[in-house]
Amino acid sequence: MLERAGAHGFSYGLHGGPPIRMQWHFYGQSELPVAVQTWELPPGGFEGMHSxxxxxxxxxxxxxxxxxxxxxxxxxxxxxxxxxDSVLARPGTAHDLRNTGGGALKVLTIWGPPGPADFSGFGSARRAAAARAEEAR
Known part of the structure; x- marks a missing residue:
């Protein structure tokens, strides 16, 4: 199944910020327990402080x-x-995203309820753990 860039896009105001352009990838089609969205904030745009x-x-x-x-x-x-760059906002943390540049700020945003997931059986998970352990030394 393919969804093209910008398909089904819409304007949406988040947490007190001005409207941004949003695409919710595979809304109503994916069975993953997360939302996968592309947000485009105009210059000066912001999400709004929230938790x-x-x-x-x-x-x-x-x-x-x-x-x-x-x-x-x-x-x-x-x-x-x-x-x-990537940023993790854990549940309950107050956070806000702002565009500080002269052009659009485009971010891939993935969100959902926290819960356990075990990916340890996958080779890429083992490599990711090893890379983090190596960098911690």
Whole structure:
């Protein structure tokens, strides 16, 4: 199944920020327990400071920068981000994404409820664990 870039895109305001352009990849078709979205924030655009906590709303989010530059604030810590950078916002952490560049900030955002997943049987998971262990030395 193929979904083209920009297919089924729409304008959407997130958590108090101005509307952004969004594509929810394979909405209603994928059975994975996560949302996979592409967000495009215009220059000066922002998500809005928020958190996802509580029994009905605990979510974990991963942001991967595809294009542009921005700033991510998580629980008072600020990160300047650019192409290839990724940020993890754990449940309950206050966070905001802002476009600080002169062009669009495009991010791949994956979010869903936290829970256990065991990928240890996959070779790529073993390699990822080894790479992290090597870098920790």
């Amino acid at each position: 996802h906590a509580g029994p009905d709303g605990a979510l974990e989010e991963i942001y991967v920068v595809l294009e542009g530059t921005g700033r991510m604030e998580i629980d008072g810590e600020t990160f300047e981000i650019g192409v290839g």
